[in-house]
Amino acid sequence: MIFPEFTLRLPDWIDTFTNDSPAIFTSDQQKMSWVIELSRRNIVTAEGGPFGAAIFEIGTGKLVAPGVNLVVPSNCSVMHAEMVAIILAQQQLKSYALGQDGGTQFELVSSTEPCAMCMGAIPWAGISRLLCGARDEDARQIGFDEGDKPQDWQQCFVQRGIEVVHNLCRQEAVAVLQLYGQQQGTLYNG
Numbered sequence: 001m002i003f004p005e006f007t008l009r010l011p012d013w014i015d016t017f018t019n020d021s022p023a024i025f026t027s028d029q030q031k032m033s034w035v036i037e038l039s040r041r042n043i044v045t046a047e048g049g050p051f052g053a054a055i056f057e058i059g060t061g062k063l064v065a066p067g068v069n070l071v072v073p074s075n076c077s078v079m080h081a082e083m084v085a086i087i088l089a090q091q092q093l094k095s096y097a098l099g100q101d102g103g104t105q106f107e108l109v110s111s112t113e114p115c116a117m118c119m120g121a122i123p124w125a126g127i128s129r130l131l132c133g134a135r136d137e138d139a140r141q142i143g144f145d146e147g148d149k150p151q152d153w154q155q156c157f158v159q160r161g162i163e164v165v166h167n168l169c170r171q172e173a174v175a176v177l178q179l180y181g182q183q184q185g186t187l188y189n190g
Helices: 013-019 028-044 081-093 116-125 136-141 153-159 170-182
Strands: 052-057 063-068 106-112 129-134 163-165
Touching (some): 013 028, 013 063, 028 052, 028 063, 028 106, 028 129, 028 170, 063 081, 081 106, 106 170
Parallel strands (some): 106 129, 129 163
Antiparallel strands (some): 052 063, 052 106
16 A cells, blocks of 8 residues: 655745745734734635644744645645644754754744644644634634633643733734635534
């Protein structure tokens, strides 16, 4: 039996989008606005689901890796925006444990709070800070199943040394989710 290879390929528009972006992001709001625009473009171009994410260096504001939801086009349920950003960052930095060298720390900026799967990957990836736009209930409201998460997942992250920032540009992030719902986008795990 021969098994197929798997290649992670971002939509073509992301290269242009990142090349036209600032080299350094100077605020949390700027990072989140950029990630929300990733999620919006992902649905407008019909490339995938309404979620965007990115890994940035803490302190410098340098973009390490973008991520968009690629579940449907890749036929792979784990290709959530956060997972894509983590995979690309780890490949870019040649490390399965970001920030473990004691030097640079990394943050994950996500247009929506992480689902149960992505929540589990964040500490293992070496993320030190998580910034979230829309809330879990916002994704559930349009029909997504975010999985079973502990009620106090944020506090669990804090206990592991991961700072969590909520509701950053939430209204803008929710608008992208609602647009996807209005367009009757695929609810691949709803």
